[in-house]
Amino acid sequence: MNDIGNVDYEGLIPNNVDLAHDTRVKHALERWHPGYLDWWNDMGPEGFQEKLVYLRTAVSVDPKGWAKFDYVRMPEYKWGILLAPQVPDRKIGFGAHKGEPAWQEVPGEYRAMLRRLIVIQGDTEPASVEQQRFLGKTAPSLYDMRNLFQVNVEEGRHLWAMVYLLQKYFGADGREEAEELLQRRSGDPDTPRMLGAFNEKTPDWLSFFMFTYFTDRDGKMQLEALARSGFDPLSRTCRFMLTEEAHHMFVGETGVGRIVERTCQAMAEAGVADPHDVARVRKLGVIDLPTLQKKANLHFSLTLDLFGSEISTNAANAFHAGLKGRFREERIDDDHVLERGTYPVLRLKDHKIVNEDVPALSGLNMRLRDDYVTDCNIGVSRWNAVIDRYGVKFKIKLPHVAFHRHIGEFAAVHADADGNILADAEWEKRRDEFLPSAGDRAFIESLMQPQYEPAKFAGWIAPPKVGIDNKPGDFEYVKIA
Numbered sequence: 001m002n003d004i005g006n007v008d009y010e011g012l013i014p015n016n017v018d019l020a021h022d023t024r025v026k027h028a029l030e031r032w033h034p035g036y037l038d039w040w041n042d043m044g045p046e047g048f049q050e051k052l053v054y055l056r057t058a059v060s061v062d063p064k065g066w067a068k069f070d071y072v073r074m075p076e077y078k079w080g081i082l083l084a085p086q087v088p089d090r091k092i093g094f095g096a097h098k099g100e101p102a103w104q105e106v107p108g109e110y111r112a113m114l115r116r117l118i119v120i121q122g123d124t125e126p127a128s129v130e131q132q133r134f135l136g137k138t139a140p141s142l143y144d145m146r147n148l149f150q151v152n153v154e155e156g157r158h159l160w161a162m163v164y165l166l167q168k169y170f171g172a173d174g175r176e177e178a179e180e181l182l183q184r185r186s187g188d189p190d191t192p193r194m195l196g197a198f199n200e201k202t203p204d205w206l207s208f209f210m211f212t213y214f215t216d217r218d219g220k221m222q223l224e225a226l227a228r229s230g231f232d233p234l235s236r237t238c239r240f241m242l243t244e245e246a247h248h249m250f251v252g253e254t255g256v257g258r259i260v261e262r263t264c265q266a267m268a269e270a271g272v273a274d275p276h277d278v279a280r281v282r283k284l285g286v287i288d289l290p291t292l293q294k295k296a297n298l299h300f301s302l303t304l305d306l307f308g309s310e311i312s313t314n315a316a317n318a319f320h321a322g323l324k325g326r327f328r329e330e331r332i333d334d335d336h337v338l339e340r341g342t343y344p345v346l347r348l349k350d351h352k353i354v355n356e357d358v359p360a361l362s363g364l365n366m367r368l369r370d371d372y373v374t375d376c377n378i379g380v381s382r383w384n385a386v387i388d389r390y391g392v393k394f395k396i397k398l399p400h401v402a403f404h405r406h407i408g409e410f411a412a413v414h415a416d417a418d419g420n421i422l423a424d425a426e427w428e429k430r431r432d433e434f435l436p437s438a439g440d441r442a443f444i445e446s447l448m449q450p451q452y453e454p455a456k457f458a459g460w461i462a463p464p465k466v467g468i469d470n471k472p473g474d475f476e477y478v479k480i481a
C-alpha cells in the first residue's frame with residue numbers, strides 16, 4: 001500500500017475520520033450505502049456504468065499529492081469521507097462568537113440552522129449528476145467524457161461528505177435527511193431538488209460547460225463561505241471539497257474556451273469576418289458567438305438566483321451565529337461582526353434600479369454574489385482574449401444582474417442584458433435576442449454527435465492544450481469497446 005497518510009483506504013468507505021472506531025456512524029453509513037448505489041445506478045451516467053474510466057480518486061488530504069489516477073468502473077469508485085486536517089486551536093473568525101474556540105460538536109441553539117445549511121449544500125451535489133446523466137451519449141471526445149464522469153463521481157463524493165455530517169452530528173433527523181437526499185430528483189414535479197438552477201435541464205455540452213463554469217462556481221462560493229464556519233467539521237469538509245471543485249471550474253472554463261477557439265479558427269479559415277453572420281458561421285459546423293453569449297446569459301442569470309435575496313435575514317442570522325462566513329473572511333479588513341456598517345445593494349425602487357446602502361449584515365448574500373461576479377469575469381476575459389487573438393470583433397459580456405431573474409429584487413421586472421427595464425410586451429418580443437431560442441437550441445443539438453475515437457474531437461470544439469494527468473493526445477480516457 002502506498003503512503004496515504006492517515007486515510008483508511010481499505011474498508012468499504014475510505015475515510016480519515018476514524019470510522020473503524022465510530023461504529024454507530026459506520027453502521028449508519030453502511031446502511032445508507034446500498035441506497036446510494038441504487039441512486040447512482042438509476043440516476044448516474046447512463047450507458048457507461050460498466051466502462052473503465054480513467055479517474056482520479058482522493059486518497060489523501062495532503063495538498064501535494066491527494067489523488068491517484070487509474071481506470072475504474074464508476075459504480076466501484078471509492079467515495080470516501082475526507083476532511084482537511086484540523087487546524088490546532090482554531091477560533092471562530094466572525095459573528096457573535098468571534099474569538100471563541102471553533103465548535104467540535106453542534107451548538108444546540110443553532111442546530112436547526114446548521115442542519116438546513118448542510119442539507120441545502122448536500123442537495124445540489126446529486127442534482128447535477130442527475131442533470132448531466134445523458135451527456136455521455138453525445139460526448140465530443142473521450143477526454144471530455146472522462147472529465148464529465150470525473151465531475152459526476154466527485155459530486156457523488158460531495159454528497160457523501162454532507163451525509164457524513166448529517167449521520168455523525170444530527171442523529172435521527174440527520175438519518176432522515178440523508179434518506180431524503182436520495183429521494184428528491186432534479187426536475188421532478190413532485191419531489192424536485194431544493195434550488196431552481198438544479199432543476200433545469202443540461203441537454204447539451206455547451207450547457208454542461210456553462211453549468212460547470214457558472215453554477216459550480218456558485219458551489220465554490222458557498223463552500224468558501226462554509227469553510228469559514230465555526231462548526232469545525234463543516235469547515236474541514238468544505239475545505240477539502242474545494243480542492244476537487246477547482247477541476248470542475250477548469251472543465252467549464254476550458255470547455256467554453258475551446259469552443260470559442262474552434263469557432264474563431266473556423267471563421268478565419270473560411271474568411272468569415274462578421275461574427276453576427278450567424279447563418280454563415282453555423283454552416284461551418286461551429287457554434288456562433290452570439291449564441292454562446294445567449295447561453296452565458298442564461299446560465300449566469302439562473303446561477304445568480306442561487307445566492308438568494310439581496311437582503312436576507314437568513315444570511316444575517318447564519319453569519320451572526322458564526323455558521324457561514326464571507327468569501328475570504330480572514331482577508332477582509334473590518335470587525336468581522338458587522339453590527340455596524342453598511343453594504344451597497346442594487347434595489348428596485350419605483351421601477352428604477354438604484355444603489356442603496358443597507359446594514360452590512362442584511363446585505364451578505366449580495367456581497368457573496370458580488371464576489372462571485374468578480375470571479376466569473378476572470379474566465380470571461382480569458383475567452384475574450386482568444387477572440388481577440390483571432391481578430392474577431394466580438395466581446396462576451398456578463399449580463400446585468402437584473403437580467404432574467406426569478407429571485408430577489410428583480411424577479412418582478414423584465415430587464416435587458418444591459419439592465420434597462422422592459423415592458424412585458426417588449427420583453428416577450430425581444431426575449432430571443434437575449435436567451436437561446438428554440439432554433440438556437442435545435443442548432444446546438446444538431447451538433448451533438450458523439451466522437452468516441454481516441455485523439456479525435458467533434459468539429460465544434462478544439463482539443464485541449466494538455467491531457468489529464470499529462471497523458472498523450474491519443475490516450476484512451478474511457479474504454480468504450
Ligand SMILES: [Fe+2]
Nearest residue numbers: 125155158219
Ligand atoms: Fe460539489
Ligand SMILES: [Fe+2]
Nearest residue numbers: 216219245248
Ligand atoms: Fe462541482
